[in-house]
Each structure stands twice: as structure tokens, then as C-alpha cells.
Amino acid sequence: MDLSSAHWHKSTKSGNNGGNCVEVAANLPGVVAVRDSKDEHGPALVFAPDTFETFVAAVKDQRLG
Numbered sequence: 001m002d003l004s005s006a007h008w009h010k011s012t013k014s015g016n017n018g019g020n021c022v023e024v025a026a027n028l029p030g031v032v033a034v035r036d037s038k039d040e041h042g043p044a045l046v047f048a049p050d051t052f053e054t055f056v057a058a059v060k061d062q063r064l065g
């Protein structure tokens with residue numbers, strides 16, 4: 001998948017923790033991409049938007065972990 005037009009965003013809550021963050025690109029048609037902020041040229045995971053929304057909701061509800 002071509003992610004060259006992805007607009008990557010890191011959470012404002014990430015702070016300055018040595019780079020242990022993920023970045024999300026939600027501007028791509030039909031997908032949400034996620035990557036390690038320390039490796040911007042490395043691999044990215046790609047999810048359907050509804051799957052990613054379900055995951056985020058579960059994390060917010062503390063159902064994971």
C-alpha cells in the first residue's frame with residue numbers, strides 16, 4: 001500500500017518519553033495507518049477505519065491490557 005501521502009500525527013499526550021510512541025495517519029481513503037514514531041521509514045499497520053475505532057474505544061474503556 002502506498003503511504004506516501006499519509007499525514008502522520010502523534011498524540012499530544014505523548015510528551016517527551018524517549019520516542020516510545022505510535023503515529024496514526026487517518027487521511028487515507030478507507031484505511032487508518034499506524035507506525036512506530038522512532039522508525040518513520042519502517043513498516044506500518046493498516047486497519048479498516050471501523051476496526052481502528054473499535055480498538056481505540058476498547059483502550060479508552062480499559063478493556064485491553
